[in-house]
Amino acid sequence: MPKEKPELSDAMRKKMSGKSPEKNPIKGTKFTIAISSAKGGVGKSTFATNLALALKRINCKVGLLDADIYGPSIPKMFSISDKPKSDGQKLIPITKYDIQCMSIGFLTDQQTPMIWRGPMVTSAIKTFTQKVDWKDLDFIIVDMPPGTGDTQLTFSQEIKMDGAIIVSTPQEVALLDVKRGIKMFDKLGVKILGLVDNMSYFIGDDGKKYEIFGKDGVKKTAEEFNKEFLGEIPINPEVGKSGDEGKPIVEANPNHEISKIYLELANKIKSSYFEN
Ligand SMILES: Nc1ncnc2c1ncn2[C@@H]1O[C@H](COP(=O)(O)OP(=O)(O)O)[C@@H](O)[C@H]1O
Ligand SMILES: [Mg+2]
16 A cells, blocks of 8 residues: 655654744735645646736735746746846836736746755745835735745745635645645644635536536535635636736736636635725
8 A cells, every 4th residue: 555645744844843933024015915736737826817917906006926936937927028127225026917026037047947945945035025125015916836845834934924825626636735735824824815726617618517627626625624715717728828928817808707706806805804
């Protein structure tokens, strides 16, 4: 019998224990929300960019911080090729679609793989959270890398996080990792706003609903851990296409049914932080 993968590795447990350093808020924003998933390729960056744009549409001032040091997506998804300037003290974020953006991908050659060790990742994150001139924001949406690694730890232990949203697809392998992610945030005292089921199903040309990755997996996981289930986002080719073209669907087509789902979610999130 293969041994079951432990839910949190010993190394991770060690790093998480015993420390309760002071958490610094990111200056220039009221709230910071992490978009996390334990697995790659489940649509985290797609979700982060579209949620940011949806929040903007309901009159929030929004920043987007790409914390995926090894695989930044924001330069491509927002079609940004400029390099951020510095005022001598701080880096000035690049504003696109009225969103203030920062990504390691703005600073490095996109084709060169990042071969950084943990401490370097930690220091890059400190730069992005403390040395960027974020201005008058309501929310910073942080696009996390997959997994439960150094980036998640640095954010959760050293930076004041106001909430985390966990994105997953409904199949078992992804859900196993989600459970690990939930435990990590719970242990580190980061409030989980809820779970989102992305790529839940596909509606074919025949009008039928195809539940490609199974049914209700994310919802059941939310119930199991007593977390809110924030809803389902179906697979839609327009979503992938618009992201690839550098203008996510909420910006490219705000009346699209998927955009409406994002706007509803954005309203929900806004109202949990701001009174109307
Ligand atoms: N709801 C969706 N419908 C169709 N394609 C999607 C959807 N969500 C994400 N994708 C596509 O899935 C791929 C992985 O998404 P991405 O956001 O890069 O994932 P992650 O950041 O978790 O690695 C991308 O090609 C993206 O366009
Ligand atoms: Mg990503």
